[in-house]
Amino acid sequence: MTSPATTYASPFVLSVLLLVSIPVIFLLAPRLLPPKTLPAIPDADESDDLALFRRAILSSSSPSSATPTPSSAASYFFRRRPAPKVAFLFLTNSDLVFSPLWEKFFRGHHHLFNLYVHADPFSALTMPPTPSFRGRFVPAKATQRASPTLISAARRLIATALLDDPSNQFFALLSQSCIPLHPFPTLYNTLLSDNAGPHGRHRSFIEIMDDAYMIHDRYYARGDDVMLPEVPYDQFRFGSQFFVLTRKHAIMVVRDMKLWRKFKLPCLIKRRDSCYPEEHYFPTLLDMQDPEGCTGYTLTRVNWTDQVEGHPHTYRPGEVSASLIKELRKSNGTYSYMFARKFAPECLEPLMEIADSGCDVMNKHRVSIYALELLREANSGS
Ligand SMILES: *[C@@H]1O[C@H](CO)[C@@H](O)[C@H](O)[C@H]1NC(C)=O
Numbered sequence: 293m294t295s296p297a298t299t300y301a302s303p304f305v306l307s308v309l310l311l312v313s314i315p316v317i318f319l320l321a322p323r324l325l326p327p328k329t330l331p332a333i334p335d336a337d338e339s340d341d342l343a344l345f346r347r348a349i350l351s352s353s354s355p356s357s358a359t360p361t362p363s364s365a366a367s368y369f370f371r372r373r374p375a376p377k378v379a380f381l382f383l384t385n386s387d388l389v390f391s392p393l394w395e396k397f398f399r400g401h402h403h404l405f406n407l408y409v410h411a412d413p414f415s416a417l418t419m420p421p422t423p424s425f426r427g428r429f430v431p432a433k434a435t436q437r438a439s440p441t442l443i444s445a446a447r448r449l450i451a452t453a454l455l456d457d458p459s460n461q462f463f464a465l466l467s468q469s470c471i472p473l474h475p476f477p478t479l480y481n482t483l484l485s486d487n488a489g490p491h492g493r494h495r496s497f498i499e500i501m502d503d504a505y506m507i508h509d510r511y512y513a514r515g516d517d518v519m520l521p522e523v524p525y526d527q528f529r530f531g532s533q534f535f536v537l538t539r540k541h542a543i544m545v546v547r548d549m550k551l552w553r554k555f556k557l558p559c560l561i562k563r564r565d566s567c568y569p570e571e572h573y574f575p576t577l578l579d580m581q582d583p584e585g586c587t588g589y590t591l592t593r594v595n596w597t598d599q600v601e602g603h604p605h606t607y608r609p610g611e612v613s614a615s616l617i618k619e620l621r622k623s624n625g626t627y628s629y630m631f632a633r634k635f636a637p638e639c640l641e642p643l644m645e646i647a648d649s650g651c652d653v654m655n656k657h658r659v660s661i662y663a664l665e666l667l668r669e670a671n672s673g674s
Protein backbone atom coordinates (compact mmCIF):
# COMPACT_ATOMS: atom_id res chain seq x y z
CA MET A 293 0.00 0.00 0.00
CA THR A 294 1.38 3.42 -1.02
CA SER A 295 0.99 6.24 1.40
CA PRO A 296 -0.18 9.53 -0.03
CA ALA A 297 2.93 11.20 1.38
CA THR A 298 5.23 9.06 -0.82
CA THR A 299 3.19 9.79 -3.93
CA TYR A 300 3.47 13.52 -3.35
CA ALA A 301 7.11 13.35 -2.26
CA SER A 302 8.42 11.43 -5.28
CA PRO A 303 8.49 14.21 -7.89
CA PHE A 304 9.85 16.56 -5.23
CA VAL A 305 12.58 14.13 -4.20
CA LEU A 306 13.43 13.49 -7.83
CA SER A 307 13.88 17.15 -8.63
CA VAL A 308 15.95 17.68 -5.51
CA LEU A 309 18.12 14.72 -6.51
CA LEU A 310 18.48 16.18 -9.98
CA LEU A 311 19.51 19.55 -8.59
CA VAL A 312 21.98 17.98 -6.18
CA SER A 313 23.44 15.75 -8.86
CA ILE A 314 24.56 18.66 -11.06
CA PRO A 315 27.26 19.92 -8.70
CA VAL A 316 28.15 16.34 -7.78
CA ILE A 317 28.82 15.56 -11.43
CA PHE A 318 30.99 18.67 -11.67
CA LEU A 319 32.88 17.58 -8.56
CA LEU A 320 33.38 14.02 -9.71
CA ALA A 321 34.13 14.69 -13.36
CA PRO A 322 37.78 15.65 -12.82
CA ARG A 323 38.25 12.44 -10.82
CA LEU A 324 36.73 10.31 -13.55
CA LEU A 325 38.87 11.84 -16.31
CA PRO A 326 42.48 10.65 -16.52
CA PRO A 327 44.74 12.96 -14.43
CA LYS A 328 46.85 15.55 -16.24
CA THR A 329 49.61 15.64 -13.65
CA LEU A 330 51.83 13.20 -11.81
CA PRO A 331 50.79 12.53 -8.18
CA ALA A 332 51.03 15.48 -5.79
CA ILE A 333 52.70 15.34 -2.39
CA PRO A 334 50.17 14.05 0.20
CA ASP A 335 48.86 16.84 2.47
CA ALA A 336 49.70 14.82 5.58
CA ASP A 337 53.38 14.64 4.56
CA GLU A 338 53.37 18.37 3.95
CA SER A 339 51.94 19.23 7.36
CA ASP A 340 54.36 16.89 9.17
CA ASP A 341 57.23 18.59 7.37
CA LEU A 342 55.97 22.07 8.20
CA ALA A 343 55.87 21.20 11.90
CA LEU A 344 59.43 19.80 11.71
CA PHE A 345 60.73 22.82 9.76
CA ARG A 346 59.17 25.23 12.27
CA ARG A 347 60.92 23.50 15.13
CA ALA A 348 64.23 23.54 13.22
CA ILE A 349 63.90 27.26 12.45
CA LEU A 350 62.96 28.09 16.04
CA SER A 351 65.84 26.13 17.53
CA SER A 352 68.29 27.63 15.04
CA SER A 353 67.19 31.21 15.65
CA SER A 354 67.50 31.04 19.42
CA PRO A 355 70.76 32.76 20.39
CA SER A 356 71.87 29.81 22.50
CA SER A 357 72.11 27.62 19.44
CA ALA A 358 74.23 30.06 17.45
CA THR A 359 76.79 30.82 20.13
CA PRO A 360 76.59 29.30 23.59
CA THR A 361 75.41 32.06 25.95
CA PRO A 362 78.12 32.57 28.53
CA SER A 363 77.02 32.93 32.14
CA SER A 364 80.01 35.21 32.62
CA ALA A 365 82.81 36.56 30.47
CA ALA A 366 85.23 34.23 32.18
CA SER A 367 83.19 31.13 31.51
CA TYR A 368 82.92 32.22 27.89
CA PHE A 369 86.67 32.33 27.49
CA PHE A 370 87.26 29.09 29.31
CA ARG A 371 84.48 27.17 27.63
CA ARG A 372 85.76 25.00 24.84
CA ARG A 373 83.67 25.76 21.79
CA PRO A 374 82.64 22.50 20.13
CA ALA A 375 84.36 21.87 16.82
CA PRO A 376 82.17 22.41 13.74
CA LYS A 377 80.70 19.15 12.46
CA VAL A 378 79.74 17.86 9.04
CA ALA A 379 76.25 16.36 8.79
CA PHE A 380 76.27 13.56 6.21
CA LEU A 381 72.76 13.22 4.82
CA PHE A 382 72.15 9.96 3.01
CA LEU A 383 69.12 9.86 0.75
CA THR A 384 68.40 6.28 -0.27
CA ASN A 385 65.78 3.87 -1.55
CA SER A 386 67.93 0.75 -1.28
CA ASP A 387 70.61 -0.79 0.91
CA LEU A 388 73.58 1.37 1.85
CA VAL A 389 75.96 -1.05 0.15
CA PHE A 390 79.01 1.19 0.50
CA SER A 391 78.66 1.61 4.25
CA PRO A 392 81.77 -0.58 4.94
CA LEU A 393 83.74 1.90 2.81
CA TRP A 394 82.19 4.86 4.63
CA GLU A 395 83.11 3.20 7.93
CA LYS A 396 86.76 3.40 6.87
CA PHE A 397 86.25 7.03 5.92
CA PHE A 398 84.60 7.88 9.25
CA ARG A 399 86.93 5.91 11.47
CA GLY A 400 88.64 8.05 14.09
CA HIS A 401 86.60 11.16 13.25
CA HIS A 402 83.33 10.57 15.06
CA HIS A 403 83.66 13.82 17.02
CA LEU A 404 83.59 15.81 13.77
CA PHE A 405 80.48 14.55 12.04
CA ASN A 406 76.92 13.28 12.39
CA LEU A 407 75.08 10.92 10.11
CA TYR A 408 71.44 10.95 9.02
CA VAL A 409 69.68 8.53 6.68
CA HIS A 410 66.38 9.03 4.88
CA ALA A 411 65.37 5.62 3.55
CA ASP A 412 62.17 5.40 1.54
CA PRO A 413 59.82 3.40 3.82
CA PHE A 414 58.42 1.51 0.83
CA SER A 415 61.78 0.12 -0.22
CA ALA A 416 63.02 -2.99 1.51
CA LEU A 417 66.43 -2.55 3.09
CA THR A 418 67.89 -5.96 3.80
CA MET A 419 71.39 -5.21 5.06
CA PRO A 420 71.70 -4.52 8.80
CA PRO A 421 73.21 -1.05 9.26
CA THR A 422 76.95 -0.88 10.04
CA PRO A 423 77.84 0.78 13.38
CA SER A 424 78.00 4.43 12.23
CA PHE A 425 74.62 4.14 10.50
CA ARG A 426 72.86 2.36 13.35
CA GLY A 427 70.04 4.41 14.88
CA ARG A 428 70.64 7.23 12.41
CA PHE A 429 67.50 6.70 10.30
CA VAL A 430 65.17 9.72 10.34
CA PRO A 431 61.36 9.44 10.03
CA ALA A 432 61.00 9.04 6.28
CA LYS A 433 58.25 9.32 3.68
CA ALA A 434 57.79 7.88 0.21
CA THR A 435 60.05 9.29 -2.52
CA GLN A 436 59.77 8.96 -6.29
CA ARG A 437 61.76 10.07 -9.29
CA ALA A 438 60.20 12.89 -11.31
CA SER A 439 58.62 14.24 -8.17
CA PRO A 440 59.19 16.99 -5.59
CA THR A 441 59.26 14.25 -2.92
CA LEU A 442 63.04 14.16 -3.43
CA ILE A 443 63.22 17.83 -2.43
CA SER A 444 61.02 17.12 0.61
CA ALA A 445 63.27 14.26 1.68
CA ALA A 446 66.39 16.43 1.41
CA ARG A 447 64.73 19.25 3.40
CA ARG A 448 63.57 16.72 6.01
CA LEU A 449 67.16 15.51 6.43
CA ILE A 450 68.47 19.07 6.66
CA ALA A 451 65.83 20.09 9.23
CA THR A 452 66.50 16.99 11.34
CA ALA A 453 70.24 17.67 11.31
CA LEU A 454 69.70 21.36 12.19
CA LEU A 455 67.57 20.37 15.17
CA ASP A 456 69.76 17.51 16.29
CA ASP A 457 73.07 19.28 16.85
CA PRO A 458 73.92 23.00 16.75
CA SER A 459 77.49 21.97 15.90
CA ASN A 460 76.36 20.72 12.51
CA GLN A 461 77.85 23.46 10.33
CA PHE A 462 77.97 21.71 6.94
CA PHE A 463 75.28 19.55 5.39
CA ALA A 464 76.44 17.10 2.72
CA LEU A 465 73.75 15.35 0.68
CA LEU A 466 74.75 11.91 -0.60
CA SER A 467 73.09 8.80 -1.98
CA GLN A 468 73.66 5.08 -1.66
CA SER A 469 75.67 5.09 -4.90
CA CYS A 470 78.12 7.79 -3.77
CA ILE A 471 81.65 7.02 -2.58
CA PRO A 472 84.25 9.18 -0.85
CA LEU A 473 87.32 10.12 -2.94
CA HIS A 474 89.52 11.56 -0.18
CA PRO A 475 90.18 10.91 3.49
CA PHE A 476 87.88 12.64 5.94
CA PRO A 477 90.44 15.29 7.04
CA THR A 478 90.83 16.46 3.42
CA LEU A 479 87.09 17.03 3.13
CA TYR A 480 86.92 18.68 6.54
CA ASN A 481 89.83 21.02 5.80
CA THR A 482 88.41 21.93 2.41
CA LEU A 483 85.04 22.91 3.86
CA LEU A 484 86.58 24.88 6.73
CA SER A 485 89.40 26.55 4.87
CA ASP A 486 87.17 28.01 2.18
CA ASN A 487 86.16 31.46 3.37
CA ALA A 488 85.67 33.34 0.12
CA GLY A 489 82.03 34.13 0.97
CA PRO A 490 80.84 37.61 2.02
CA HIS A 491 82.60 38.82 5.22
CA GLY A 492 85.04 35.91 5.02
CA ARG A 493 82.30 33.32 5.55
CA HIS A 494 82.36 29.70 4.49
CA ARG A 495 80.55 28.93 1.26
CA SER A 496 78.13 26.24 0.16
CA PHE A 497 79.42 23.89 -2.51
CA ILE A 498 76.45 23.77 -4.82
CA GLU A 499 76.38 23.72 -8.58
CA ILE A 500 74.47 26.67 -10.07
CA MET A 501 74.07 26.85 -13.84
CA ASP A 502 71.88 29.02 -16.01
CA ASP A 503 72.94 28.18 -19.53
CA ALA A 504 71.90 24.56 -19.61
CA TYR A 505 70.02 23.74 -22.79
CA MET A 506 67.28 21.86 -20.94
CA ILE A 507 66.26 24.77 -18.72
CA HIS A 508 63.37 25.70 -21.01
CA ASP A 509 61.61 22.33 -20.78
CA ARG A 510 62.44 21.96 -17.10
CA TYR A 511 60.91 25.37 -16.32
CA TYR A 512 57.63 24.52 -18.05
CA ALA A 513 57.40 20.94 -16.71
CA ARG A 514 54.68 21.95 -14.21
CA GLY A 515 52.64 23.89 -16.77
CA ASP A 516 52.79 27.16 -18.66
CA ASP A 517 53.62 30.15 -16.47
CA VAL A 518 52.70 28.39 -13.22
CA MET A 519 56.09 29.37 -11.77
CA LEU A 520 55.28 33.08 -11.89
CA PRO A 521 55.59 35.42 -10.14
CA GLU A 522 57.83 33.73 -7.52
CA VAL A 523 60.21 32.11 -10.01
CA PRO A 524 60.83 34.18 -13.16
CA TYR A 525 62.29 32.26 -16.09
CA ASP A 526 65.58 34.15 -16.02
CA GLN A 527 66.12 33.29 -12.35
CA PHE A 528 65.48 29.57 -12.79
CA ARG A 529 68.72 27.65 -12.19
CA PHE A 530 70.02 24.16 -12.67
CA GLY A 531 72.55 22.03 -10.80
CA SER A 532 73.42 18.69 -9.26
CA GLN A 533 71.20 17.56 -6.41
CA PHE A 534 74.34 16.60 -4.48
CA PHE A 535 75.67 19.56 -2.51
CA VAL A 536 77.30 20.64 0.73
CA LEU A 537 75.43 23.53 2.35
CA THR A 538 76.56 25.81 5.16
CA ARG A 539 74.34 26.07 8.23
CA LYS A 540 73.20 29.50 7.10
CA HIS A 541 71.96 28.08 3.80
CA ALA A 542 70.49 25.01 5.48
CA ILE A 543 68.29 27.33 7.55
CA MET A 544 67.40 29.29 4.40
CA VAL A 545 66.25 26.05 2.79
CA VAL A 546 63.93 24.95 5.61
CA ARG A 547 62.63 28.52 6.02
CA ASP A 548 61.58 28.81 2.39
CA MET A 549 57.84 28.70 1.74
CA LYS A 550 57.68 31.01 -1.23
CA LEU A 551 59.58 29.02 -3.84
CA TRP A 552 58.46 25.70 -2.40
CA ARG A 553 54.84 26.63 -3.19
CA LYS A 554 55.82 26.46 -6.86
CA PHE A 555 58.41 23.70 -6.87
CA LYS A 556 56.09 21.32 -5.02
CA LEU A 557 53.58 21.40 -7.89
CA PRO A 558 53.49 18.02 -9.65
CA CYS A 559 54.72 17.91 -13.25
CA LEU A 560 52.36 17.45 -16.18
CA ILE A 561 52.31 13.85 -17.29
CA LYS A 562 53.10 14.86 -20.87
CA ARG A 563 56.24 16.64 -19.62
CA ARG A 564 57.48 14.02 -17.19
CA ASP A 565 60.72 13.61 -19.15
CA SER A 566 61.63 17.14 -18.06
CA CYS A 567 60.65 16.60 -14.44
CA TYR A 568 63.71 16.84 -12.16
CA PRO A 569 62.61 19.46 -9.62
CA GLU A 570 65.37 18.48 -7.16
CA GLU A 571 67.97 19.73 -9.67
CA HIS A 572 66.39 23.19 -9.75
CA TYR A 573 64.92 24.04 -6.38
CA PHE A 574 68.14 24.35 -4.35
CA PRO A 575 70.28 26.18 -6.95
CA THR A 576 67.40 28.57 -7.77
CA LEU A 577 66.69 29.36 -4.13
CA LEU A 578 70.31 29.92 -3.11
CA ASP A 579 71.16 31.88 -6.24
CA MET A 580 68.26 34.23 -5.48
CA GLN A 581 69.08 34.64 -1.79
CA ASP A 582 72.87 34.47 -1.46
CA PRO A 583 74.79 33.91 -4.73
CA GLU A 584 78.06 35.20 -3.24
CA GLY A 585 77.82 32.60 -0.49
CA CYS A 586 77.90 29.72 -3.02
CA THR A 587 80.84 28.32 -4.99
CA GLY A 588 78.61 27.54 -7.98
CA TYR A 589 80.09 24.04 -8.32
CA THR A 590 79.65 20.76 -6.52
CA LEU A 591 82.23 18.54 -4.82
CA THR A 592 80.51 15.39 -6.15
CA ARG A 593 81.90 14.05 -9.42
CA VAL A 594 79.51 12.42 -11.87
CA ASN A 595 80.10 11.11 -15.38
CA TRP A 596 77.39 12.14 -17.85
CA THR A 597 79.09 10.56 -20.88
CA ASP A 598 76.63 8.22 -22.61
CA GLN A 599 73.83 8.98 -20.17
CA VAL A 600 70.71 6.81 -20.37
CA GLU A 601 67.28 8.27 -19.51
CA GLY A 602 68.64 10.80 -17.08
CA HIS A 603 70.97 8.30 -15.41
CA PRO A 604 74.71 9.04 -15.45
CA HIS A 605 77.37 6.46 -16.22
CA THR A 606 77.34 3.78 -13.52
CA TYR A 607 80.81 2.44 -12.78
CA ARG A 608 81.15 -1.34 -12.86
CA PRO A 609 83.67 -3.40 -10.85
CA GLY A 610 85.93 -3.82 -13.91
CA GLU A 611 86.43 -0.05 -14.12
CA VAL A 612 87.41 0.42 -10.47
CA SER A 613 91.11 1.07 -9.87
CA ALA A 614 93.33 3.43 -7.91
CA SER A 615 93.89 5.39 -11.10
CA LEU A 616 90.12 5.82 -11.57
CA ILE A 617 89.91 7.31 -8.07
CA LYS A 618 92.78 9.66 -8.91
CA GLU A 619 91.11 10.60 -12.20
CA LEU A 620 87.76 11.30 -10.52
CA ARG A 621 89.40 13.59 -7.98
CA LYS A 622 90.61 15.96 -10.72
CA SER A 623 88.55 19.08 -11.08
CA ASN A 624 88.70 22.36 -12.96
CA GLY A 625 87.63 24.20 -9.82
CA THR A 626 89.71 25.40 -6.90
CA TYR A 627 89.18 22.16 -5.02
CA SER A 628 89.51 18.53 -5.87
CA TYR A 629 86.30 16.45 -6.03
CA MET A 630 85.49 14.87 -2.65
CA PHE A 631 82.78 12.37 -3.62
CA ALA A 632 81.79 10.50 -6.79
CA ARG A 633 78.75 8.71 -8.16
CA LYS A 634 77.33 6.43 -9.42
CA PHE A 635 78.90 3.13 -8.48
CA ALA A 636 77.21 -0.24 -8.91
CA PRO A 637 76.85 -2.17 -5.62
CA GLU A 638 79.32 -4.82 -6.89
CA CYS A 639 82.06 -2.15 -6.80
CA LEU A 640 82.29 -2.46 -3.02
CA GLU A 641 84.77 -5.33 -3.15
CA PRO A 642 87.34 -3.73 -5.52
CA LEU A 643 86.98 -0.40 -3.69
CA MET A 644 87.67 -2.07 -0.35
CA GLU A 645 90.64 -3.84 -1.89
CA ILE A 646 92.18 -0.59 -3.07
CA ALA A 647 91.63 0.82 0.37
CA ASP A 648 93.14 -2.11 2.16
CA SER A 649 96.08 -2.67 -0.18
CA GLY A 650 97.00 0.99 0.17
CA CYS A 651 96.94 0.61 3.93
CA ASP A 652 99.15 -2.43 4.06
CA VAL A 653 101.92 -0.64 2.27
CA MET A 654 101.65 2.85 3.58
CA ASN A 655 99.83 2.88 6.86
CA LYS A 656 100.41 0.17 9.38
CA HIS A 657 98.60 1.87 12.22
CA ARG A 658 95.13 2.69 11.06
CA VAL A 659 92.90 1.15 8.44
CA SER A 660 92.06 3.95 6.09
CA ILE A 661 90.90 3.73 2.51
CA TYR A 662 92.69 6.90 1.93
CA ALA A 663 96.17 5.66 2.00
CA LEU A 664 95.47 6.43 -1.67
CA GLU A 665 96.43 9.92 -0.69
CA LEU A 666 99.84 8.64 0.29
CA LEU A 667 100.05 6.35 -2.72
CA ARG A 668 99.60 9.34 -4.96
CA GLU A 669 102.45 11.16 -3.29
CA ALA A 670 104.59 8.05 -3.46
CA ASN A 671 103.83 7.63 -7.17
CA SER A 672 104.42 11.25 -8.10
CA GLY A 673 107.66 11.24 -6.11
CA SER A 674 109.04 8.20 -7.93
C1 LIG B 1 82.86 8.18 -18.26
O1 LIG B 1 82.04 7.16 -18.80
C2 LIG B 1 82.48 6.66 -20.06
C3 LIG B 1 81.47 5.62 -20.52
O2 LIG B 1 80.18 6.08 -20.47
C4 LIG B 1 83.86 6.06 -19.95
O3 LIG B 1 84.30 5.63 -21.22
C5 LIG B 1 84.82 7.11 -19.37
O4 LIG B 1 86.06 6.51 -19.13
C6 LIG B 1 84.28 7.67 -18.07
N1 LIG B 1 85.16 8.74 -17.62
C7 LIG B 1 85.77 8.73 -16.44
C8 LIG B 1 86.60 9.89 -16.10
O5 LIG B 1 85.65 7.80 -15.67
Ligand SMILES: *[C@@H]1O[C@H](CO)[C@@H](O)[C@H](O)[C@H]1NC(C)=O
Nearest residue numbers: 593619620621622623624625
Ligand atom coordinates in the same frame (compact mmCIF):
# COMPACT_ATOMS: atom_id res chain seq x y z
C1 LIG C 1 87.69 20.58 -17.38
O1 LIG C 1 87.53 21.44 -18.47
C2 LIG C 1 87.78 20.83 -19.75
C3 LIG C 1 87.69 21.90 -20.82
O2 LIG C 1 86.53 22.66 -20.66
C4 LIG C 1 86.79 19.69 -19.98
O3 LIG C 1 87.04 19.06 -21.20
C5 LIG C 1 86.93 18.69 -18.84
O4 LIG C 1 85.95 17.67 -18.98
C6 LIG C 1 86.76 19.37 -17.48
N1 LIG C 1 87.06 18.41 -16.44
C7 LIG C 1 86.28 18.23 -15.39
C8 LIG C 1 86.74 17.24 -14.41
O5 LIG C 1 85.23 18.84 -15.23
